Ligand SMILES: Nc1ncnc2c1ncn2[C@@H]1O[C@H](COP(=O)(O)OP(=O)(O)OP(=O)(O)O)[C@@H](O)[C@H]1O
């Protein structure tokens with residue numbers, strides 16, 4: 001048994017562009033996806049997620065690098081000989097076949113005996129909660145139902161790895177949330193490796209065991225939801241996942257992980273860094289809004305006074321925009337958990353805000 | 366007035382189809398009724414139509430002479446027309462499908478050029494194009510000269526094909542003539558198939574051949590059906606190709622009808638043959654579309 005279900009080693013993909021030049025869609029991507037894992041590729045539109053997935057499926061061949069599935073180099077192996085199956089974004093159900101025929105198709109291609117096909121199709125449709133839908137046609141089903149048929153059609157083949165390209169993209173919010181939970185549950189039950197492509201960070205965070213954040217054809221960070229959210233390794237990840245304040249400054253001192261920076265307006269910030277930084281390095285300090293306290297803490301490492309410039313109430317929480325000396329803007333997010341839930345401050349108020357050293361991360365890239 | 370129009374969907378629809386309706390009525394329905402009425406008539410000695418009700422023309426068509434004898438002449442003509450139309454349609458499908466497939470799979474930029482090339486021959490007059498085939502097919506024609514020259518090079522003796530005039534020449538001419546009408550609808554339906562369906566098939570384990578049989582071919586059937594109708598119907602009624610390439614030997618229903626109106630001056634019998642041809646076409650196409658479904662591609666083409 002190989003260590004990884006799927007491994008991308010230093011993969012690049014270049015497409016011929018409109019005027020003959022080459023467009024790099026994926027650049028030196030390396031990823032290791034473990035057996036039985038729910039692995040997501042997350043990134044903005046055009047960052048190369050689909051292209052990466054299609055190279056695993058075999059619809060595209062890498063310009064450089066190699067895809068390994070269960071330790072076997074795939075080389076030029078055509079899609080129909082790879083032990084993976086894809087759930088397409090537009091479902092790609094065969095319009096001239098019934099649902100039953102759609103689901104049976106893959107088994108027929110594998111030469112599974114007829115009697116067994118019937119039973120497995122039935123079972124697969126029950127698994128996606130569409131029992132007895134064999135005789136219907138794809139266009140008679142709703143988007144969510146078609147989605148499930150597509151899922152059944154792939155799962156019925158019991159692939160080692162299932163590739164899903166934004167499978168919930170076309171569904172409305174409510175249905176999407178339901179399907180997210182269902183997919184996750186299904187994945188646990190069948191124990192198949194899922195490689196899931198999405199540009200929805202919330203979706204990736206709630207469903208995945210691990211997430212690869214991609215941008216501009218490269219992988220920026222791979223880790224579980226907590227690592228990616230709490231310890232982003234670059235500004236892009238910090239910004240793309242959740243919300244972040246960036247404070248610009250220069251490093252004045254480093255002592256192990258603890259770093260001191262001088263900000264504009266004469267402020268001093270105590271933050272943490274993984275990397276070692278020379279004094280005078282320009283850097284950003286990333287602070288999540290929910291880690292900023294609107295009420296000063298006597299013992300807090302970082303404590304500044306500023307003026308409230310905006311108050312935005314969003315139900316569960318309220319955002320306060322605070323202007324610090326030196327004209328840096330910081331957003332604080334406070335939960336509305338007090339019984340009266342009146343705003344803690346009003347526009348124009350002077351406040352003292354605070355956050356801890358651990359809440360502030362120094363990022364240079 | 367405008368208010369009623371706005372609310373009345375039926376009235377709107379009626380207004381929209383009115384021009385077509387008038388056109389069809391004037392140029393299709395009325396002539397059809399006239400033909401139908403005439404088909405029961407007879408021919409006076411000086412070649413005029415006598416209007417009456419008699420089934421004689423129809424009986425004559427199926428070979429029953431007024432004297433009670435049987436003459437299969439016209440049935441043979443009908444049979445010849447049918448077989449030729451079937452042969453043409455099948456050959457055209459066999460030739461058009463690969464070509465349409467090739468065009469549909471070509472890079473998007475090249476596709477328009479290729480389609481354009483398919484249509485280029487249609488710019489030359491139909492009759493001229495068919496005459497050109499005489500030059501190719503006749504005994505001293507291009508085809509025989511080229512083959513003769515090649516065989517001569519190899520040191521053999523070549524007995525030229527006597528293709529013109531013959532039924533084979535008519536078949537060749539028809540296939541040539543109607544090929545574009547099959548290529549276009551098949552191309553349209555092939556081109557419409559979402560590429561992800563091919564990928565899905567491959568993903569589920571189908572190789573190229575099985576993808577073709579299970580996905581491509583069934584999904585392009587509407588185009589084949591549409592093309593078949595676009596080819597079969599005109600072929601069965603045509604008279605020009607058979608006139609030019611068949612000499613006087615290959616008489617089809619189309620030629621028969623034409624001759625009744627022009628040479629034989631018997632419009633009544635011609636009308637009966639027309640109605641008969643129409644019914645025959647209708648039955649074949651009805652059966653065919655029932656069997657294989659009706660192609661929306663007709664409209665697209
Ligand atoms: N077949 C192709 N030919 C040329 N360029 C391509 C091709 N496929 C993808 N690209 C380019 O490669 C880049 C990455 O595309 P890709 O489809 O992988 O993005 P994505 O991350 O899936 O985006 P989205 O979230 O919008 O689906 C894009 O700039 C795209 O234009």
Ligand SMILES: [Mg+2]
Pocket residue numbers: 049050051
């Ligand atoms: Mg994509």
